[in-house]
Each structure stands twice: as C-alpha cells, then as structure tokens.
Amino acid sequence: MDHNAKITQQLNAPDVPAELEQRILATWQAQMHQPAKSARRWRPGLALAASLLLASVLGFQTLSTPTLVEAALNDIDKDAGRHSGLGISIESLVSMHEIQAPPSTMAIVMSKLCTINGVQTTHLVIQGEQRGEVHLFIKPGVFERALLQAQHGTARTMPWQIINTGKDLSVLVLYSSDMNPDTVQTLIQQMFIA
Amino acid sequence: MSGTDKLKQQFARWIKDYHAPLYRHAFWMTGSADSAADAVQEAFYQAWQSIDKLYEPDKALPWLMTILRRAVYREQRQQYSQLDVVEQLKLKGSDTGPDDTYSLVAIYSVLDKLSMQHREVFLLFHLHGFSYEEIAELLEIPVGTVMSRLARARDALHKLDQPQHPKIIDFNAKKRGHGHGS
Numbered sequence: 001m002d003h004n005a006k007i008t009q010q011l012n013a014p015d016v017p018a019e020l021e022q023r024i025l026a027t028w029q030a031q032m033h034q035p036a037k038s039a040r041r042w043r044p045g046l047a048l049a050a051s052l053l054l055a056s057v058l059g060f061q062t063l064s065t066p067t068l069v070e071a072a073l074n075d076i077d078k079d080a081g082r083h084s085g086l087g088i089s090i091e092s093l094v095s096m097h098e099i100q101a102p103p104s105t106m107a108i109v110m111s112k113l114c115t116i117n118g119v120q121t122t123h124l125v126i127q128g129e130q131r132g133e134v135h136l137f138i139k140p141g142v143f144e145r146a147l148l149q150a151q152h153g154t155a156r157t158m159p160w161q162i163i164n165t166g167k168d169l170s171v172l173v174l175y176s177s178d179m180n181p182d183t184v185q186t187l188i189q190q191m192f193i194a
Numbered sequence: 195m196s197g198t199d200k201l202k203q204q205f206a207r208w209i210k211d212y213h214a215p216l217y218r219h220a221f222w223m224t225g226s227a228d229s230a231a232d233a234v235q236e237a238f239y240q241a242w243q244s245i246d247k248l249y250e251p252d253k254a255l256p257w258l259m260t261i262l263r264r265a266v267y268r269e270q271r272q273q274y275s276q277l278d279v280v281e282q283l284k285l286k287g288s289d290t291g292p293d294d295t296y297s298l299v300a301i302y303s304v305l306d307k308l309s310m311q312h313r314e315v316f317l318l319f320h321l322h323g324f325s326y327e328e329i330a331e332l333l334e335i336p337v338g339t340v341m342s343r344l345a346r347a348r349d350a351l352h353k354l355d356q357p358q359h360p361k362i363i364d365f366n367a368k369k370r371g372h373g374h375g376s
Contacts, residue, residue: 004320009350010301011321014221016214020231024209024238031242032202071228113235115228120235 023120027113030096050147065155068147071116072137072172073156075123079110093106097122097169099191105129106187122173126187132179134187139171165192199266201245208254209238215255216262219317222305223266233265255331261316267310304350315340315345 001009041160059181093111102108106126112132114123114137120138126179127135135158143162152161159181171192195203213234220230238259239250248257269308318324318332326344331339 003352006299008320009353011222011317012218013298014218014227015218017227017231020217020234021209021213023231025206025214027235027239028205028209028242031239047239095303113232113239118228120231 007118017118019120027096028047031092065153066148066150068117068119068143068172069153069155069160069174072135072160072174073114073158075114076135076158079125085175091120093124097140098167099138099169102126102187102191106134106183109133119143119147122161128179128183132176132183134173134175134184136191137174139170139172141168142170143172161189163192203243204251205245207239208258210257212258215322216258219259219321220262220266220269221248222302222317222321223268223310223313225302226269226307229269232264233269236265236268237262253375256328258326259322259332264313296373301351304353308347308350312343312347315343315353321343 023145032093038176040180090108092102093099106129108124109127110123110125114121114150116137119139121139124138126134126136142164148162152159154160157177159177160172160173163171163173165171169192173184173188175181216234216237220233221227224230224233237258241258244261248254250257270285292345305316308316308374316334317331319326324332326337326340333340
C-alpha cells in the first residue's frame with residue numbers, strides 16, 4: 001500500500017461512537033415536534049424531595065468529585081466568558097426534554113448539546129437576576145452509577161447535585177457560589193417538577 | 195409522498211450516510227472524541243434549521259461540511275494536544291506492526307503541528323476525497339491556496355515516510371547484500 005493510501009486508511013480508523021447516529025436522529029425527531037407540549041401536573045412530593053436534597057448540599061463535601069462532574073466543570077471552564085448564545089431554541093428545549101421555561105427573571109444565556117465523559121447532555125447556562133449562574137446538564141434517563149460516586153457535593157467552589165425528575169430525565173445541576181440556593185430550588189421546581 | 199416527507203426521508207439518509215465521515219473529520223480537527231460528537235450533533239441540528247437554504251440536495255455532504263466547520267471552530271480546544279485523545283488512539287492501535295511510522299498517534303502528532311486551515315484542507319482531500327475545486331468552493335478560497343496548503347500538509351506527513359535520524363551510510367551493507375533507504 002502506498003503512502004497516501006496508508007494515510008487515508010488511518011484517517012478513517014477512529015471508531016465512531018455506536019450510539020451517535022441514534023442520538024442525532026433522536027434530537028432531530030424532537031426538533032421536528034415543535035412547539036412545546038402542554039404543562040406538566042404539579043407533583044409536590046417530588047418538589048419536597050428536590051428541595052430537601054438541595055438543602056443538604058450546603059456544607060457537604062465529597063471526598064472525591066465524580067468524573068462526570070469533573071467533565072462538566074471542564075466544559076464550564078472551556079465556555080467561560082464566551083457564552084455562545086442559544087444553539088438550541090427555547091421551543092426545542094421545552095419540546096426535547098418536556099420541561100418548562102425558567103422564571104422570567106432568569107435568562108438562558110447559552111444552550112448547546114454537550115458530551116461530558118461520553119454522556120450526551122443538553123447544557124444550559126441560566127443567569128441569576130442579579131448575580132451568579134446555574135449550569136444544567138440535562139440527560140434523558142439516568143446517569144450511570146459507575147460515573148457517580150455521590151449524588152451531591154461541592155467542587156471547585158461550585159455546589160452540585162443530581163436531580164432525577166421522575167419523568168425519565170436526569171439533571172446535573174451546578175451553580176456558582178454567589179447564587180442563592182433558594183433561587184436554584186425555585187428554578188428546578190419550575191423547569192422540571194411543576 | 196409529499197415534498198416534506200421526501201425531504202425528511204432524505205435527511206434521515208444523510209444522517210445515516212454522513213454522520214461517520216463528519217465525526218472523523220471533527221475528531222481529527224478537534225483532537226477530542228467528545229468535541230467531535232458534539233460538533234456533529236450540532237451540525238445536523240443546524241442543518242435541519244436551515245434546510246431551506248440547501249438548493250442542491252446532491253451536494254449535501256459539502257453543505258453539511260460547511261455547517262460542521264462552524265461547529266468545529268467553536269469546539270476548538272485551547273490546547274490541541276490532549277493526553278486523552280493520544281491515549282484513545284494508542285488503545286485503537288495500529289496495523290503496521292513493529293514499524294509505527296503510520297501509527298494513529300504518529301499521524302495525530304503531525305496533524306497537531308499544522309494550523310487548523312492546513313489540517314482542514316488535508317482532511318477534505320485525503321479523508322473525504324474532495325477535489326481542489328470542491329475544496330476551494332467549500333472554504334471560499336482560491337484553488338492555488340488549496341494546493342499550497344495541501345502541499346504543506348503533505349510535506350509534513352511525508353516526513354513520516356522518511357527516517358527520523360540522519361542516515362548513516364553503512365559501507366559494509368552492500369558487501370553483506372543489504373540495501374539502505376526505502
């Protein structure tokens with residue numbers, strides 16, 4: 001085999017993730033089904049569970065940060081200061097994940113598809129009304145236990161936690177240390193529980 | 195079948211046929227499997243958003259490549275040389291046996307030293323088989339620029355085929371019946 005043929009053969013060597021095609025198809029299917037579906041039923045039990053979990057995050061430190069959370073933090077650092085706008089429209093987000101828009105006082109300043117540690121998520125950045133920001137990594141289904149040694153903690157000054165919404169949707173929530181935890185709780189409740 | 199149904203069928207086929215070459219292009223451009231997957235997903239997302247701007251369906255791949263380029267440049271990493279992708283390529287291995295001249299890691303390390311522009315032209319030619327004219331049209335640059343960037347990239351890769359150390363002439367090799375050089 002000559003030099004050029006060998007190069008071409010090797011350029012074609014990297015494996016393509018087996019599930020990539022299905023993920024693209026799934027996103028496209030969701031994209032086609034706009035606008036948003038009807039509002040979800042209020043489920044106070046889940047809201048209480050979510051708020052209790054959030055409250056327990058304060059002051060709790062994990063001994064080691066799960067690799068998934070580290071990957072999310074690396075992605076946050078990569079995009080810091082250059083929020084690239086809404087790669088995915090609000091309508092698509094709501095339709096894709098069957099969620100509600102955030103409170104009107106908080107704005108989604110970035111939305112994009114993001115793979116962290118091999119897990120496909122939708123990454124949203126939501127700014128607080130006066131200060132701080134919340135990062136949501138949304139995934140259909142649940143995060144694999146193997147990727148998570150804990151369900152909440154603090155890493156690189158950012159409190160984080162996993163929310164299982166009960167709608168076959170999981171969310172990795174991270175927020176800046178200057179965000180009011182009650183505000184984060186309200187945000188999660190409105191977007192995922194209500 | 196309505197026009198919309200035909201378009202959807204066509205788009206589904208493009209996902210099936212082109213997600214792999216687009217992924218590999220993004221992989222070599224970004225040096226990251228995760229970034230490559232994100233870039234390809236975003237490319238198809240944006241492609242559907244702007245499907246009405248595709249006037250020549252038989253040129254879907256160049257059109258998708260144009261969209262992918264924007265996604266790739268957004269995913270461009272601060273540090274191109276990433277330990278994780280080198281480890282991934284090592285795990286992938288090579289079929290070149292004991293001679294690692296054409297190993298994936300060796301190719302990656304050469305591409306790493308090229309600018310994004312040179313790397314891009316090289317991949318469009320060698321990975322996707324586009325002609326000089328097609329590459330010029332896709333990148334909106336003169337054909338001459340395509341040729342010079344390709345020559346530069348090929349020159350860097352060609353060095354893979356050469357000995358990495360100064361040639362030591364073994365005057366006794368001929369006597370023993372051994373040749374030197376390739």
